[in-house]
Amino acid sequence: MAARAVVLGASGFAGAELLRLLESHPSIDVVAAAAATRVGAPLSGSFPTLKSLDGMTFVSVPEALATPADLVFSSLPHNASMSLFEGDEAFKIVDLGGDHRLRDPAVYEQWFGEAHAHPEALEGWVYGMTEFNRAGIAGADRVANPGCYPAAALLALLPLVREGVIDPAGIHIDAKSGVSGAGRAGGEGFEYTSVNENLSAYRVTGHKHIAEIEQELSGAAGTEVRVSFVPHLAPMTRGLLASCVGHASGSGKDPASVLSEAYRGEPFVRVLEAGALPHTKRLTGTNSAEVAVRSDERTGKVLAFAAIDNLGKGAAGQAIQNANLMLGIPESAGLEVYPCRP
Numbered sequence: 001m002a003a004r005a006v007v008l009g010a011s012g013f014a015g016a017e018l019l020r021l022l023e024s025h026p027s028i029d030v031v032a033a034a035a036a037t038r039v040g041a042p043l044s045g046s047f048p049t050l051k052s053l054d055g056m057t058f059v060s061v062p063e064a065l066a067t068p069a070d071l072v073f074s075s076l077p078h079n080a081s082m083s084l085f086e087g088d089e090a091f092k093i094v095d096l097g098g099d100h101r102l103r104d105p106a107v108y109e110q111w112f113g114e115a116h117a118h119p120e121a122l123e124g125w126v127y128g129m130t131e132f133n134r135a136g137i138a139g140a141d142r143v144a145n146p147g148c149y150p151a152a153a154l155l156a157l158l159p160l161v162r163e164g165v166i167d168p169a170g171i172h173i174d175a176k177s178g179v180s181g182a183g184r185a186g187g188e189g190f191e192y193t194s195v196n197e198n199l200s201a202y203r204v205t206g207h208k209h210i211a212e213i214e215q216e217l218s219g220a221a222g223t224e225v226r227v228s229f230v231p232h233l234a235p236m237t238r239g240l241l242a243s244c245v246g247h248a249s250g251s252g253k254d255p256a257s258v259l260s261e262a263y264r265g266e267p268f269v270r271v272l273e274a275g276a277l278p279h280t281k282r283l284t285g286t287n288s289a290e291v292a293v294r295s296d297e298r299t300g301k302v303l304a305f306a307a308i309d310n311l312g313k314g315a316a317g318q319a320i321q322n323a324n325l326m327l328g329i330p331e332s333a334g335l336e337v338y339p340c341r342p
Contacts, residue, residue: 002029003327006064006091008084009075011035011046013180014096017316018073019043023050025334028071028323032056034064071327073319078208082117085142087124092326093142094319100125100144101212111211127216128322129154130331131266138325145322148181148314149173149209149231152242154216155269155289155313156306159262162220165255166246166302171225173213175242176232178280181310195235204230239280240310248295248302255293255302263291267332268313268321278307285309285340287317 005022009015010033022030033043035058043053065072065084072089074081075096082099102108105119116122126140127133129151137143146154153173160166179195210229217225256274263269269289272278278290286309294303308314317335324331 002027003070003329004029004031004068005071005073005323006030006032006034006067006069007073007075008034008061008064008081009077009096010043010058011038012075013311014315014319015073015075016047017311018075018319019047019050019053021316021320021334021337023052024337025320027327027329027333028320030056031069032059032064032067034059034061036060071323073323075315075319078112079114082121085121087121087142089141092140092323094128094145094323094326095125095143096145096315096319098147098208098212100142101127101146101150102215103127104215107211107215111206111208128318129158129216130318130321130325131155131263131269132158132216132220134325137322138328140326143322143326145315145319147209147212148177148240148308148310149175149207149229149242150212150216151314151318152240152289152306152308153213153227153229153244155291155308156242156244156293156304157217157246158220159258160246160255160293160302160304161217161225163253163258163262164249164251165253165258166304167249168217168221168223168225169247171217171227171244171246173227173229173242173244174232175229175240176234177240177310178234178236178238180238181240181314195233198235199232201230201232207231236280238284238309238311239307240314241278241280241307242305244304244306246302246304248300255295255304259291259293259304268317268335278305280307280309281341282339283307283309283312285312286337287312287321287335288339289313
């Protein structure tokens with residue numbers, strides 16, 4: 001019997017991508033979809049091609065959570081989900097927001113500007129970067145899905161930091177994302193007239209994803225890691241490219257070999273051959289990632305790259321990959337899709 005899933009924030013970009021991917025999932029059925037601004041409206045009006053949703057209407061978050069279910073995908077804005085879950089739920093949860101990614105409540109308050117409503121609950125959440133925490137996710141009832149920028153940065157950097165190829169001090173991350181990464185309510189500066197034919201940096205010293213990246217890299221390095229991170233808004237709908245630079249540690253290990261070994265057998269991470277670099281367009285609509293690494297002998301730097309679809313591996317695809325593990329079904333179920341071309 002298929003698992004019953006509820007999607008909170010179903011009218012947002014990540015929520016809509018969840019519904020699209022779950023439409024063809026062989027083992028998960030959507031039984032409720034919540035959208036506070038569209039309660040009572042038919043889902044077919046927003047998603048006319050998703051036939052499994054015919055006859056369903058958007059409901060409120062409380063109504064959705066009252067629906068008998070095995071799994072909840074929470075794709076709500078930051079600070080919206082931390083008070084919804086008490087820890088004794090009968091269903092499994094994948095939170096696509098930022099409320100449960102940081103393990104230290106003091107770090108959460110520093111970066112989010114307010115105290116966490118339930119700091120005692122943070123230790124019950126497992127960080128959901130599948131390639132680095134597969135066993136923990138498979139045994140978890142509550143998983144915090146990575147942010148889109150951290151997903152790409154960690155795919156590029158974490159194996160190299162873990163194996164001591166890159167010096168953990170002085171890492172710089174330059175990342176560019178499509179405008180859907182800001183969500184449907186992105187606000188001023190994300191509308192068409194501002195984004196079209198334009199490229200801009202934003203939140204260059206205080207982006208919330210810095211804490212998440214540093215948390216995971218520090219765990220891999222076994223020492224405190226501090227990164228500089230400059231995100232950019234690119235004039236495209238979806239896609240994300242992270243270009244990461246660090247000092248070579250002098251370990252003697254070949255960065256390309258380390259990356260290839262780290263992702264050997266991974267279903268959704270493609271390590272590119274020498275001479276090739278990641279492209280976002282090849283990943284549109286998928287849960288796949290492309291990674292590559294170069295050694296710059298002239299400067300003593302290691303250059304690591306990762307491309308993903310910010311709504312796929314950076315959000316909904318990653319969430320479904322995690323849910324599959326949590327439910328004990330094949331990890332790639334519902335995610336074996338071809339990229340949208342052109």
